[in-house]
Amino acid sequence: MKNTPINFETVKQIRATSQLPSLGTATIRELVRLVNNIEHKTGEKFIRMEMGVPGIEPPKVGIDAEIEALKSGVASKYPMIDGVPKLKVAASNFVKAFMNVELSPESCVSTVGSMQGSTAVFLVANRCNEKKDTILFIDPGFPVQKQQCDVLGMKYATFDVYNYRGKKLRTKLEKMLSAGNISTLIYSNPNNPSWICFTEEELQIIGEMANKYDVIIVEDLAYFGMDFRVDYSKPNQAPFQPTVAKYSDNYIFLISSSKAFSYAGQRIGMLCMSDKLYKRKYAGLTRNYATDEFGYSVIYGALYALSTGVSHSAQYGLAAMLEAASNGSFDFLAEVKLYENRAKIMKKLFVENGFNIVYDKDIDRPVGDGFYFTFSYPGMTGAELLEHLIYYGISAIALEITGSERTEGLRACVSQTHESQFEALEFRLKAFNKAFSK
Numbered sequence: 001m002k003n004t005p006i007n008f009e010t011v012k013q014i015r016a017t018s019q020l021p022s023l024g025t026a027t028i029r030e031l032v033r034l035v036n037n038i039e040h041k042t043g044e045k046f047i048r049m050e051m052g053v054p055g056i057e058p059p060k061v062g063i064d065a066e067i068e069a070l071k072s073g074v075a076s077k078y079p080m081i082d083g084v085p086k087l088k089v090a091a092s093n094f095v096k097a098f099m100n101v102e103l104s105p106e107s108c109v110s111t112v113g114s115m116q117g118s119t120a121v122f123l124v125a126n127r128c129n130e131k132k133d134t135i136l137f138i139d140p141g142f143p144v145q146k147q148q149c150d151v152l153g154m155k156y157a158t159f160d161v162y163n164y165r166g167k168k169l170r171t172k173l174e175k176m177l178s179a180g181n182i183s184t185l186i187y188s189n190p191n192n193p194s195w196i197c198f199t200e201e202e203l204q205i206i207g208e209m210a211n212k213y214d215v216i217i218v219e220d221l222a223y224f225g226m227d228f229r230v231d232y233s234k235p236n237q238a239p240f241q242p243t244v245a246k247y248s249d250n251y252i253f254l255i256s257s258s259k260a261f262s263y264a265g266q267r268i269g270m271l272c273m274s275d276k277l278y279k280r281k282y283a284g285l286t287r288n289y290a291t292d293e294f295g296y297s298v299i300y301g302a303l304y305a306l307s308t309g310v311s312h313s314a315q316y317g318l319a320a321m322l323e324a325a326s327n328g329s330f331d332f333l334a335e336v337k338l339y340e341n342r343a344k345i346m347k348k349l350f351v352e353n354g355f356n357i358v359y360d361k362d363i364d365r366p367v368g369d370g371f372y373f374t375f376s377y378p379g380m381t382g383a384e385l386l387e388h389l390i391y392y393g394i395s396a397i398a399l400e401i402t403g404s405e406r407t408e409g410l411r412a413c414v415s416q417t418h419e420s421q422f423e424a425l426e427f428r429l430k431a432f433n434k435a436f437s438k
């Protein structure tokens with residue numbers, strides 16, 4: 001029997017019966033289940049870093065607006081599929097205030113989280129042109145979007161962008177897009193899991209390449225404004241959340257309420273297309289949709305079939321938050337900035353105890369501190385590290401499942417680790433390092 005912070009025999013027994021061949025390939029929710037089981041059986045609390053759940057309260061302005069909407073009787077009515085007008089206008093104003101991009105309210109469509117947004121996009125964008133049947137992931141990325149492709153039976157290609165930063169990105173994209181089979185490219189910025197952020201030069205390259213090869217760009221802004229190295233919190237003034245929209249009209253933004261607004265439970269996000277893309281006609285669409293128009297197919301084809309709209313009250317909640325953010329009465333980024341300090345301290349604890357930060361550079365400057373960071377331990381693969389860490393009461397996910405080539409690494413999400421747990425984290429990391437340092 002080994003002396004580990006979490007009872008060795010109990011963890012071993014739960015792990016053995018977990019039906020997971022390797023933790024290196026386990027999905028986020030499978031890991032959540034495993035850790036829940038261990039916590040339940042041992043009564044010990046983990047340092048839970050496997051899932052990106054907001055660690056702070058939802059904003060009052062959103063909750064109040066939802067309650068008011070429910071009291072007014074919206075629950076009995078079907079919402080319009082593309083969203084309530086108030087939310088569409090609020091999203092259009094938000095995009096102008098924080099990205100300096102002009103979009104009509106018509107082009108801003110509510111979705112059941114960004115998860116539904118990406119599904120709807122894949123269903124339409126990957127069917128515009130018979131020859132273009134593949135989605136390109138600029139990885140590392142959010143694993144569930146690939147699961148969506150698998151479930152939809154759609155092909156995808158991927159590459160780890162860390163090896164192609166700066167000017168090298170042009171050559172790589174040129175090579176991949178010139179093959180002629182890519183319909184759509186997708187990336188998150190800031191990036192889940194690595195927290196790298198594209199530079200203006202890289203966004204320009206992505207835009208220019210997408211224009212050249214007529215590819216639709218999905219800019220996943222799940223962590224809108226959360227590169228805390230720059231203050232994006234002031235509406236209607238620079239600096240703005242960086243975007244490819246400066247360089248191309250072939251874009252779609254996925255704006256999630258989950259992290260930036262701590263609203264994950266209400267499952268609401270916005271899918272915002274450029275006005276040009278909305279109106280654009282693609283002959284290939286008539287194979288699956290009643291029309292060849294892109295925006296119409298997203299709304300009255302894909303979203304109609306998927307959920308027929310988003311719950312009314314959540315739309316009013318998000319509308320109120322976006323409005324308040326845009327008029328300056330609600331500093332949404334001030335609320336989530338606490339993740340920056342948390343990441344700084346947690347990274348320090350890991351490094352002091354023999355761990356390395358995997359994605360540590362944003363070309364020539366250190367990666368920012370935010371919602372996620374990535375780490376490894378010398379001499380171990382990510383899968384091995386994860387298998388060992390669960391005996392030490394620490395959970396994360398393997399970079400292996402994110403399309404990363406850095407298979408020695410794990411992704412840590414800082415949101416659920418409260419400052420009061422830092423002492424326990426330090427104790428466990430020390431014990432781990434003592435057991436494994438050579």
Ligand SMILES: Cc1ncc(COP(=O)(O)O)c(C=O)c1O
Pocket residue numbers: 052112113114115116142188192220222255256257258264268269
């Ligand atoms: C990059 C990225 N995209 C999309 C999502 C899903 O967002 P939502 O909760 O709005 O469905 C996440 C959630 O973790 C994410 O990290």
